[in-house]
Structures are given as structure tokens and as C-alpha cells.
Amino acid sequence: MAKIGIVIPAAGQGKRMGAGCNKQFLKLRGQPILAHTIRLFEESCHVSQIVIVGAEGDIPIIEELVHHLAFRKVAAICQGGVHRQDSVRAGVQALSPTIQRIVVHDGARPLLTLQAFHNFLSETEGFTAAIMGIPVKDTVKQVDLSGKVIQTLLRDSLCAVQTPQIFDHGILEKAHYKALSAGYYGTDDASLIEWMGCPVQVVMGMQENIKVTTPEDLWLAERILSMRDVRGSKSEQET
Ligand code: CTP
Ligand code: MG
Secondary structure, three states: OOOEEEEEEEOOOOOOOOOOOOHHHOEEOOEEHHHHHHHHHHHOOOEEEEEEEEOHHHHHHHHHHHHHOOOOOEEEEEEOOOOHHHHHHHHHHHOOOOOOEEEEOOOOOOOOOHHHHHHHHHHOOOOOEEEEEEEOOOOOEEEOOOOOEEEEOOHHHOEEEEEEEEEEHHHHHHHHHHHHHHOOOOOOOHHHHHHOOOOOEEEEOOOOOOOOOOHHHHHHHHHHHHHHHHHHHHHHHHO
């Protein structure tokens, strides 16, 4: 398998969480959300290097967290920017040039599992750009600013996109560089690849891989972890 580096954008402000601090330091099972996210990649035998991107004021807290939890694969903790895209670009620049494939994964998605990540790596081998997505459950409508419906979108063709997203090092670097020069901003990294006219492959994501965004998500994340405990002890009893 190619040499894989991880970029974890964690430089947001968590405004929708309304916790008065970066939501990634809120605790899930007694540990910061960000610690759960880093641990998954630390434990993956396929990952060579991790770069974490933090807001300026949060960098000492992240350094302390990495030190305290003895995460050995963290090669750099660098400063993010105003938009998520600026943060990811900073992270990509901090990775070693020897990294062949880059995985971008939101710091705020602590519930990805090692098995799902490894499935993702094998399913996306051979694609220069690939992302996790899940079928949309709700009907989605396009509406104007006054709330009036413009059209109902065809649900079968819609998918809700998650991270991880994986890219060949060269294409992601080029996409970020070009977008910066053109002043183009997309809502995820794959959209920069699409903007360059290059293909992006979607593979099946994970319902439980939620992005912790609002207070209800934190509650939900705790429930998901409890559900995994129950599943784990049931399968132990069965063996
Ligand atoms: N992120 C980042 N740099 C930014 C903005 C976001 O690294 N300038 C990161 C966040 O820390 C998060 C991920 O991108 O891990 C996804 O962003 P989101 O869920 O929107 O987090 P926040 O921007 O922190 O939340 P909000 O939009 O509610 O303020
Ligand atoms: Mg945001």
C-alpha cells in the first residue's frame, strides 16, 4: 500500500456547538473529541504520518494533548486559516513530500472505526480522488432565499458526503494551489478536484461517522459509543 499521511483540520471555532470553546476539546467518554479522532489514525498500521491543524490559540492545547496521550505519528501541529480549506492547505504543506496518498479527515468526526477506515483504503485504491458518502434519507429540495421551493431533487442521485477523503498527494496539492490563486472556495476538498475537472469516486460511508456539530450530536455520539459497547459484549458472548 502507498505511504499514507493524514491531515486533520481542527482549526474551526465550533460556533454551532455554542460551547464557548473549540468543540473538539469537548469530552466524549471523558476524552477530548480530537483525541478520539487522532487515536484511530495512530492505531492504523497503514498510516505513516499525521498532521493536525489548529487555531493559533489552540496549538498549545493540542501540543499538550498529543504529548500527554503519547501520539507518536504526529509529525506537525500547524496553524489553520479562516476557512476550512485554508486549514487543510496548511496541513498538506506540512506533510512530508514522501507521502504518496493524503487522507483528510475532520477533527470533529471521532466515530470513524478502524475497520471502516481500512475498508475505505482498500476500496479507494486506484482512484486519484475518492470520498465517503451515504445515501440521503430525507427528500431534498432546492429553495430560494425566501424559502420558496425551486425544485425537488432526485433522491436516488444524491449522497451526503463525509470525510475521510483520500487523494494522490500531487493532485490535492495542485488543487489547493490552483484554488488559492483563483480565489475559489469549495465546501470540501473533493470539490476542488471537481472544479479542476478531474473525477472523484464516492464509496459507501458510515451512518455512525457523524460530524459533531451541535449539542445534540454530542449526545448522539455518546449513544453510538454505548451501542458499540453493547454490540461488542454481545459478540463476545456469542464466541
Ligand atoms: N475547520 C478548520 N479550519 C477552519 C474551519 C473548520 O480546520 N477555518 C475544521 C473544524 O475544526 C472541523 C472541520 O473543519 O473539524 C469541519 O468543520 P465544522 O464542523 O464546520 O467545524 P467548525 O467550523 O469548528 O464549526 P462551526 O461551523 O459550527 O463554527
Ligand atoms: Mg465550520
